[in-house]
Amino acid sequence: MEIRTLRYVIAVADEGSVTAAATAVHVTQPSLSRQIRQLEREIGVDLFVRDEGRLRLSAAGAEFLPVARSLVAQAEAAHGIAASIAAGRLQHITIAAPGTTLTDVVAPFLATLEPDDPMPAVLEEVPASVYTTLTRGADLAIGTTPPPVTFTGMALADLPVWAYVPRTHDWAHRGHISLEELVERRLLTQRQDFHPRRALDSAVASARLAYTELHEFGSPEVAQAVAASGRGVAVVSDDPRFDLHPLAIDTPSGPVGISLYTAWDGGHHGAATISRFATRLAAFCVARYGEQVAPPRRRAPRPAPAS
Structure with a gap:
């Protein structure tokens, strides 16, 4: 037939x-x-x-x-x-990233897609294994460490870790807070397996400081909710919630933050489309959060090693 x-x-x-x-x-x-x-x-x-x-x-x-x-x-x-x-075009694109990145970076970016862009799908994955999703169906992965050299990748953005306080807090008129001042307060953070907490711990250790009081939460939203009740300062990388006021955390080496990277299979039939998608996502991060989040020396997409 x-x-x-x-x-x-x-x-x-x-x-x-x-x-x-x-x-x-x-x-x-x-x-x-x-x-x-x-x-x-x-x-x-x-x-x-x-x-x-x-x-x-x-x-x-x-x-x-x-x-x-x-x-x-x-x-x-x-x-x-x-x-x-x-022709190297994609009908669909699956993006894998940690939950916070999906909520605060990927989802707002997807709202800007054009009609002829691939239909998106998302896959939430913990940072430690996000790049392995590229062997399990994901087309583009976003992580907080440089991707393995077996993939094509680029630096995406350096996003700040914020200290959030209520509008009635005595810091609410400021835009920055020093790390030395911060550790003197009751801090509300995520657990150590989350990258914002690791970035904070690293900064505290490098400055040879110590926490006065610290409470851990599994959810950054809950940490912000408790901060909104006036019970401490939430230190997370999420966008602000509950009308909290964000403060950049200053250290001698610069603000406390986490780096985001993208990766994809250089041999993917739609590699050119994925590369353009990643570049647009990087530009969106700058448009959304300001020029300061662009990596100092954004790496050009590196080719996958010859097989």
Whole structure:
């Protein structure tokens, strides 16, 4: 059963005559009639009733017609997808990232997509294993450490870790707070397996300081909620919630922050599209958070090593 012959069946049903159908599908009338008869012999069903040289759908043909339309539509879709793959275009793109990055970076970026961009899907993954998703169906991964050299990658953004206080707090008129001042207060942070907490711990250790009081939470939203109640200073990388006021945390080596990187398979048929997608995401981060989040020396996409 050939898709071409199914198109002929559909054309006769739609046009109402063999002559009009032959013109519509650009074949001769004898050729069209012959191939429809061959199909009928193949499936053992008369799709048309021959009535004084005209064809009209039989009861079996009327039942078969929706199936023929579906098969032709699927074939056309398959050809379209194959053409897109051959041209390096993507119909869909799956982005893997940690939960906070998905919420605060990826989701707002997806709201800016254009109609001809790939249809996105997201996959939440912990930072330690986010790059392994590239071997499990993800097209683009976002992590907080440089990607393995087996993948193509680029630096995405250096995002700050914020100290959040209520609008009534005595720091609420400021835009920055020193690390020395911060550790003197009750801090509300995530656990040590989260990168904002690791960045804070590293800064405290480098400055040879110590926490006065610290409470851990599994969720950055909960840490902010407790801060909103006036019970401490939330230190997280999330966007502000509960009308909290953000403060950059200053250290002698610069603000406390975490770095984001993107990675993809350099051999992916849509590698060029993914690379452009990652570059647009980097530009979005700058537009959203300011020029200061651009890595000092953004790395150009590096090619995957030769196999």
